[in-house]
Amino acid sequence: MADARPRRLAALSDAVTAAQLDALLVTGLANIRYLTGFSGSSALVVVTPRDTLLITDFRYQTQVVDEVGALARVVIEPVSLWSGLWEHLGAMGGVKVVGFESPHIVHRDFQRLLEAGSRWQWRATSDLVERLRERKDEGEVACIQRAVDVAGRALARTLPAVRAGMTELAVAGLLEHALRDEGSEGFAFPSIVAAGARSALPHAQPTGHRVAVGDFLLFDFGASVDGYVSDVTRTVVVGRASAEQREVYEVVREANRLASAAVHAGMTGRDADAVARSYIERHGLGELFGHSLGHGIGLEVHEAPRLARTAEQVLPQGAVVTIEPGVYRPGWGGVRIEDDVWLGAHGPRVLTDIPRELVELV
Amino acid sequence: MADARPRRLAALSDAVTAAQLDALLVTGLANIRYLTGFSGSSALVVVTPRDTLLITDFRYQTQVVDEVGALARVVIEPVSLWSGLWEHLGAMGGVKVVGFESPHIVHRDFQRLLEAGSRWQWRATSDLVERLRERKDEGEVACIQRAVDVAGRALARTLPAVRAGMTELAVAGLLEHALRDEGSEGFAFPSIVAAGARSALPHAQPTGHRVAVGDFLLFDFGASVDGYVSDVTRTVVVGRASAEQREVYEVVREANRLASAAVHAGMTGRDADAVARSYIERHGLGELFGHSLGHGIGLEVHEAPRLARTAEQVLPQGAVVTIEPGVYRPGWGGVRIEDDVWLGAHGPRVLTDIPRELVELV
Secondary structure, X not given: OOOOHHHHHHHHHHHHHHOOOXXXXXXXXXHHHHHHOOOOOOEEEEEXXXXXXXEEOHHHHHHHHHXXXXXXXXXXXXXXXXXXXXXXXXXXXXXXXXXXXXXXXXXXXXXXXXXXOXXXXXXXXXXXXXXXXXXXXXXXXXXXXXXXXXXXXXXXHXXXXXXXXXXXXXXXXXXXXXXXXXXXXXXOOOOEEEEHHHHXXXXXXXXXOEOOOOOEEEEEEOOEEOOEEOOEEEEEEEOOOOHHHHHHHHHHHHHHHHHHHHOOOOOEHHHHHHHHHHHHHHOOOHHHXXXXXXXXXOOOOOXXXXXXXXXXXXXXXXXXXEEXXXXXXXXXXXXXXXXXXXXXXXXXXXXXXXXXXXXXXX | OOOOHHHHHHXXXXXXXXXXXXXXXXXXXXXXXXXXXXXXOOEEEEEOOOOEEXXXXXXXXXXXXXXXXXXXXXXXXXXXXXXXXHHHHHOOOOOOEEEEEHHXXXXXXXXXXXOOOOOOEEEEEOOHHHHHHHOOOHHXXXXXXXXXXXXXXXXXXXXXXXXXXXXXXXXXXXXXXXXXXXXXXXXXXXXXXXXXXXXXXXXXXXXXOEOOOOOEEEEEEOOEEOOEEOOEEEEEEEOOOOHHHHHHHHHHHHHHHHHHHHOOOOOEHHHHHHHHHHHHHHOOOHHHOOOOOEEEOOOOOOEEEEEOOOOOOEOOOOOEEEEOOEEEEOXXXXXXXXXXXXXXXXXXXXXXXXXXXXXXXX
């Protein structure tokens, strides 16, 4: 696979020039990783049409060389990344007007720009790098596919080991152990394992609550491979499903299927959301689907585009998005079925290969 | 245990008044949890001497009632937390000058204050809540102790299962599974499991690299209990330790022991750091101890105070800090031994009860 980073830096450089900037200060860590490959937790990057500068600290001395190579000028700053920035920005010829990433710099650091950085003119920017990240290239889709596959294999190893009487925490332990054994370099986000009525809480963290026969058991989790994440949800029944559980489950499953088949580049996020929502509404469950249909994934688990009632933006070709309809009945339980879908030139491709039929753990 | 939150809100209210503010907008999520108990990922809080307001979204409708109760006025905002803020701040009598948390608000949201929030005068503040959080009360120390104990039991379960030939990822899987089984509600931070030469990288994430006989194997990880975290490190040898491994290990162990015994409220973070550093320097290894001695822990894994060469601040009574000297020889390996220590009124109490003698996995 050709190194995608020079192309990304060139595209960003074009965007910087189009925004009438001499340079962009990149502070968002996922943006830094996308542009340079650096995966550490502390860095500042400056991109100009001629040059890329990366400043980090001594903890990453070995790692930054391995990851960035000759792509950028790397500076190891002993005291403060910011003092390194003033020094090296000053040495860059012809840089006067500098953009900064408004969503990725806290006010305290913004004040540094105005004070210690008062030699430069600072311009707030939004999403210059994110707009590039929306459209995944082949290599990125391959990484996400691997992260999706790791998640699928981990769930397949976990389900046969689940028993009534286990705590949600113990089930999470099984799942996360399997994720590691399957090669996940980390967790895309804190795993959700929610049993019984707790499956109706869209953001339930696992607790000491015990799984009981007759419960819905909801897993929402992800793997991480070469920095790219997956985000999948499956809901199973412990023991035999009741008629009501089956009924709700099948509505969610069909909503998932319809949306996964219909979503494509060029439609708005709102229209994608409506495919699943209108089906659920026609079955009288619309008020129990309280969140939006999905979101982009990539280096982060929530990135552009959004698939939601308020998302007017057109879905770009190359995006990878989640399709995750759900129905939640407070005090009773909830069902969510979430897949990851790539919006290719010739239509959607569902990356998730985990059965969607209702699983009864008996 | 008495509910500590009213006392915290009263103390913050005093600090707000002392700073000549009518109110403080709290955006840091750990600060919000400390003040109100709310553990969700999306909230704005306003504290005035008379009133506490918490705005969140519908995903947390059930959770926020359970966690916050009658402590604050809770608003569920359907569209945007910010439009809720303008509405409810406007209804609060006598609020003109409002502080915001400069380290916890991104520039994009700061712009909202100046634009949509232009009716109010905004003042940057730093650390008003963090200064309260530094001094842990009995209930907080008890939570951290439980998180420390969970970490210790998880490591004790993991070590006997480690075998040469396992990948770092597989070992991380064992450790994290044990953390969950012991009751950890999450991971305090991404676990570090680093074998052989990789143990010399202070921030190594686990990889497919295989553990070999003769390797140092470094574990740096934490548990989380009721929101409070632990942060511990142990380094073992797979097989029999060489004389050189043992020599480096014993220097780090003695540095850890000296610093844990000497650290106390009222000394500066620099003096605490110097206890371990001067011992390591006397053994000719000072240049291989490239990071600082430690940091506070609590609701976050890195919080005030710092124990470092540049930390002039006096360590406050009640803080819980890490003591984590290390020696890292590039290409060969590294040793770090990290404990959590409470700075009580009558001296330090080491919370970590995990053996520090060199463990050989044979």
